Amino acid sequence: MIRVLIADDHPVVRQGLRTFLEIQEDISVVGEAADGAEAVTLAGSLRPDVLLLDLKMPVLDGLGALAELGGGTVRVIVLTSVSDRSGVAPAMRAGAAGFLYKDVxxxxxxxxxxxVHGGQVLLAPEAADAMFAGPEPAREDAAVALTDREREVLALIAAGRSNREIARELTVAEKTVKTHVSNVLMKLGVQDRTQAALYAVRHGLA
Known part of the structure; x- marks a missing residue:
């Protein structure tokens, strides 16, 4: 059973999400938070598997809540309004595992x-576009330069696997995996594993 916590300052949104999610056989809504501070508190006491987190909330906003959670065990999906395009990159860098809009x-x-509960990184297409919008976006043809092994490593990064897990799955040394990861980041022109995973999702490589 996937335990879900909903954090949104609009009661009607929380109720709508709860009503739909609780008819799913493998999902249980364990709590609701009306602001970011309450979300952090409940995440600590209820220990949900997945947190649905709005960005714009009183007391403590979504980004502040992500910072407070500090990459703990809960997997966070930002679920926010379509107008919050600028929040994609900060949210993913702060530890979110997914970014969706409320019209999903x-x-x-x-x-x-x-x-996301299974370890994947997931973004709405518009969020992926926003993530890579900027003065130095990842090159569209960068994936062409990846070797077959690097593509395998990239797919496993996107699936949320650690270097140790990738090494075990590919039957290679962890040091070899680190080299592959460094090459993937360099060739894609991205700074970290999260951006590499987002690139893989955006370009159908995951």
Missing amino acids: DPAALVQAIRA
């Missing part, structure tokens, strides 16, 4: 919860 299809939201 309900069935897609359920699949996202399952995917």
Whole structure:
């Protein structure tokens, strides 16, 4: 059973999400928070598997809540309004595992919860575009330069695997995996594993 905590300052949104999610056989809504500070407190006491987190909330906003959570065991999916395009990169760098907008299809939201709970990184297409918008976006043709092994490593990064897990799966030394990861980051022109995972999702390599 996937334990979900909902954090949104609008009661009607929380109720709507709870009503839909609780008809899923593998999902249980364990609590609701009306602001970021309450979300952090409840995440500590209820120990949910997945937190659905709005960015714009009183007391402590979503980014502040992510900073407080500090990359703990809870997997965070930012679920915010379409106008919050600028929050994508900061949220992912702060530790979010997913970024979706509130106009997401309900069935897609359920699949996202399952995917993120399983260790994947997931973004709405518009969020991925926003993530890579800027003066130095990842090159569109960068993936062409990846070797077959580097593509395998990239797919496993996108699936949320650690270097040790990748080494075990590919039957290679962990030091070799570190080299592959460094090469992938360099060739894609990204700074970290999260951006590499987002690139993989955006370009259908995951």
